[in-house]
Amino acid sequence: MRKLGTLRAAIFNAGNASRASALEISAQDFEQAWRTSTLGGFVFGKVVLEALLENDDHPESGRGSLLYTGATAALRGRPPFIAIAAAKAGLRSVSQSLAREFGPKGIHVAHIVIDGGIDGERLHANAAQRVARSGDPGLLHLEAIAETYWQLHIQHKSAWTQELDLRPFKEPF
Amino acid sequence: MRKLGTLRAAIFNAGNASRASALEISAQDFEQAWRTSTLGGFVFGKVVLEALLENDDHPESGRGSLLYTGATAALRGRPPFIAIAAAKAGLRSVSQSLAREFGPKGIHVAHIVIDGGIDGERLHANAAQRVARSGDPGLLHLEAIAETYWQLHIQHKSAWTQELDLRPFKEPF
Amino acid sequence: MRKLGTLRAAIFNAGNASRASALEISAQDFEQAWRTSTLGGFVFGKVVLEALLENDDHPESGRGSLLYTGATAALRGRPPFIAIAAAKAGLRSVSQSLAREFGPKGIHVAHIVIDGGIDGERLHANAAQRVARSGDPGLLHLEAIAETYWQLHIQHKSAWTQELDLRPFKEPF
Amino acid sequence: MRKLGTLRAAIFNAGNASRASALEISAQDFEQAWRTSTLGGFVFGKVVLEALLENDDHPESGRGSLLYTGATAALRGRPPFIAIAAAKAGLRSVSQSLAREFGPKGIHVAHIVIDGGIDGERLHANAAQRVARSGDPGLLHLEAIAETYWQLHIQHKSAWTQELDLRPFKEPF
Numbered sequence: 292m293r294k295l296g297t298l299r300a301a302i303f304n305a306g307n308a309s310r311a312s313a314l315e316i317s318a319q320d321f322e323q324a325w326r327t328s329t330l331g332g333f334v335f336g337k338v339v340l341e342a343l344l345e346n347d348d349h350p351e352s353g354r355g356s357l358l359y360t361g362a363t364a365a366l367r368g369r370p371p372f373i374a375i376a377a378a379k380a381g382l383r384s385v386s387q388s389l390a391r392e393f394g395p396k397g398i399h400v401a402h403i404v405i406d407g408g409i410d411g412e413r414l415h416a417n418a419a420q421r422v423a424r425s426g427d428p429g430l431l432h433l434e435a436i437a438e439t440y441w442q443l444h445i446q447h448k449s450a451w452t453q454e455l456d457l458r459p460f461k462e463p464f
Numbered sequence: 465m466r467k468l469g470t471l472r473a474a475i476f477n478a479g480n481a482s483r484a485s486a487l488e489i490s491a492q493d494f495e496q497a498w499r500t501s502t503l504g505g506f507v508f509g510k511v512v513l514e515a516l517l518e519n520d521d522h523p524e525s526g527r528g529s530l531l532y533t534g535a536t537a538a539l540r541g542r543p544p545f546i547a548i549a550a551a552k553a554g555l556r557s558v559s560q561s562l563a564r565e566f567g568p569k570g571i572h573v574a575h576i577v578i579d580g581g582i583d584g585e586r587l588h589a590n591a592a593q594r595v596a597r598s599g600d601p602g603l604l605h606l607e608a609i610a611e612t613y614w615q616l617h618i619q620h621k622s623a624w625t626q627e628l629d630l631r632p633f634k635e636p637f
Numbered sequence: 638m639r640k641l642g643t644l645r646a647a648i649f650n651a652g653n654a655s656r657a658s659a660l661e662i663s664a665q666d667f668e669q670a671w672r673t674s675t676l677g678g679f680v681f682g683k684v685v686l687e688a689l690l691e692n693d694d695h696p697e698s699g700r701g702s703l704l705y706t707g708a709t710a711a712l713r714g715r716p717p718f719i720a721i722a723a724a725k726a727g728l729r730s731v732s733q734s735l736a737r738e739f740g741p742k743g744i745h746v747a748h749i750v751i752d753g754g755i756d757g758e759r760l761h762a763n764a765a766q767r768v769a770r771s772g773d774p775g776l777l778h779l780e781a782i783a784e785t786y787w788q789l790h791i792q793h794k795s796a797w798t799q800e801l802d803l804r805p806f807k808e809p810f
Numbered sequence: 811m812r813k814l815g816t817l818r819a820a821i822f823n824a825g826n827a828s829r830a831s832a833l834e835i836s837a838q839d840f841e842q843a844w845r846t847s848t849l850g851g852f853v854f855g856k857v858v859l860e861a862l863l864e865n866d867d868h869p870e871s872g873r874g875s876l877l878y879t880g881a882t883a884a885l886r887g888r889p890p891f892i893a894i895a896a897a898k899a900g901l902r903s904v905s906q907s908l909a910r911e912f913g914p915k916g917i918h919v920a921h922i923v924i925d926g927g928i929d930g931e932r933l934h935a936n937a938a939q940r941v942a943r944s945g946d947p948g949l950l951h952l953e954a955i956a957e958t959y960w961q962l963h964i965q966h967k968s969a970w971t972q973e974l975d976l977r978p979f980k981e982p983f
Contacts (some may be wrong), residue, residue: 312565313506313509313510313513313561313562313565313566314510314513314514318503318507321506322503325498325502325503325554329550329554330491330494330498333486333491333494333550334491336486337486337487340486340487341487365557367557367560368556368557368558368559368560368561368562368564369560369561369564370561370564370565371565372561373506373557373561373562373565376557376561377502377506377554377555377557377558377561378554379557380553380554380556381498381502381551381553381554382550383553384538384540384541384546384549384550384552384553384554385541385546385550386541387540387541387549388486388541388542388543388545388550389486389541389546391541391542391543392485392486392544392546393486
């Protein structure tokens with residue numbers, strides 16, 4: 292591809308969550324969730340890593356960051372989310388393998404577990420009742436999420452985070 | 465399919481473990497590991513569950529068992545096993561979702577984490593040195609594994625196990 | 638102490654669960670939970686291990702078993718169970734350290750996570766409503782628990798379990 | 811106690827790590843590790859929470875932060891660290907219980923898993939060889955740790971982190 296500049300950080304944020312009994316989810320639906328979240332994250336990671344490996348390995352910031360957006364479902368399989376949970380569990384595993392392989396080469400790979408609704412267009416358009424019920428700040432603010440991603444990106448190479456969770460203060464967990 | 469008898473227990477045991485850097489594993493290889501371990505386990509589970517749901521729900525033994533063979537890789541992604549780790553993490557998640565959905569319907573879904581080499585044909589044929597180095601009983605005996613699967617199958621419905629690990633006494637972990 | 642015979646298996650089963658806000662639990666209450674579950678398990682383990690180390694290391698069964706009864710609280714700290722959760726988390730950690738140190742010496746150390754009410758005297762005497770609501774088998778049967786402990790004790794040394802969970806088929810988790 | 815000002819954040823950082831076989835660690839040593847890390851963290855938490863609950867619950871920053879320094883040992887019991895591992899596992903559980911109870915009341919409780927040596931006075935004085943072998947930045951810089959604690963403290967209330975890890979880029983895990 293034509294090079295647009297130097298890559299320093301890349302964020303993987305694909306996802307979708309169908310809800311159904313395992314018996315009602317087809318192999319095609321199950322595969323689609325995997326393609327989006329697991330395979331997508333793997334292929335994305337390979338391309339990003341190849342680009343980042345061309346950067347100099349800065350003594351404080353390394354070569355750059357590869358940040359994966361995860362979900363609580365990655366940690367626990369539960370109905371009716373069998374497809375998204377399996378896909379997100381696979382993505383989390385990918386982030387761990389990449390962190391262990393490429394951390395020593397100066398690339399910061401992290402996995403952010405988003406646990407709660409996001410205060411963005413999708414919920415406001417499709418789930419107005421939930422937005423109202425949650426109140427503010429009962430949903431994750433976009434700027435607050437972005438701030439943590441940014442802080443992960445600029446962490447000093449001597450103290451990198453591989454995984455953290457983000458949830459509204461009153462979200463049950 | 466033509467019915468051969470009443471299904472009481474089914475064991476999913478597919479797997480394969482290629483080793484390579486994430487950069488050297490193709491999307492096809494990554495997909496193949498997922499097809500074998502995760503999608504295979506999901507599709508297998510659906511077929512088995514539909515058969516088991518036809519059984520009576522016995523007050524002590526339930527309708528039957530669906531047992532998944534997992535691996536330590538399911539718990540931790542690490543190079544050079546990114547493909548098998550992601551696939552086994554997905555399988556573990558599937559087993560949890562199915563256990564939570566179908567346990568209350570009388571079906572025992574369990575995930576067995578095999579942590580160590582298995583004292584079977586494959587290692588004896590392909591890894592004679594490892595077999596010699598492990599000594600006996602440094603590899604998991606087939607009969608010992610089978611015994612635990614059997615015990616899981618006959619557990620009383622009031623005390624079912626969802627996950628356990630199996631490893632040789634001297635295996636580091 | 639006067640020796641009564643050869644020790645082969647020992648089960649640690651102490652516990653108690655007070656419920657209160659962290660602000661209402663005194664340091665003394667917190668300490669009491671720890672003394673019962675964590676320190677008790679550690680001291681018990683040391684005495685048992687010293688006795689088991691005197692046994693011959695049988696090639697199939699090893700020297701004997703040390704089995705710890707844990708609880709779901711060991712895996713997740715949550716109010717109002719801060720004291721018991723911290724104590725059970727400590728006990729689980731003890732079981733892991735002992736398994737890693739003494740497994741290679743032929744001693745089987747395992748941790749059993751009991752997740753649900755037990756169909757025994759305590760609940761029948763103190764929580765008749767819960768017993769009625771759970772129905773049968775909605776509580777763990779004593780014989781079923783005992784059977785799994787027995788199976789852990791007689792597992793072959795090539796395939797030992799360090800941790801498993803036990804819960805009634807319909808218990809949410 | 812005489813009030814010196816308004817408390818906004820408190821960090822618990824006690825710890826010590828004796829190394830020995832479980833058979834050589836006395837109940838007193840085991841208790842000492844617990845007093846330092848678990849009981850200390852519990853009592854500290856109660857005092858801090860009472861002070862923070864007097865603050866107004868700011869819509870963006872809440873009432874304040876209670877940050878616990880943990881260690882990898884909290885996640886896995888292993889010899890020769892049985893005492894510190896059990897103590898740190900208990901502390902982690904305390905942090906979870908407090909987060910679940912007091913997060914909804916506007917107090918941010920987090921647990922930071924430090925995984926690696928710290929580039930501070932203790933290692934420089936007592937482990938010069940390890941310092942030399944690690945190189946720079948092979949040990950966690952004090953300023954880098956402090957920066958992450960600060961970022962946790964100022965996280966927006968809509969997106970709080972309960973747990974994260976910190977390790978040097980090349981630390982195996």
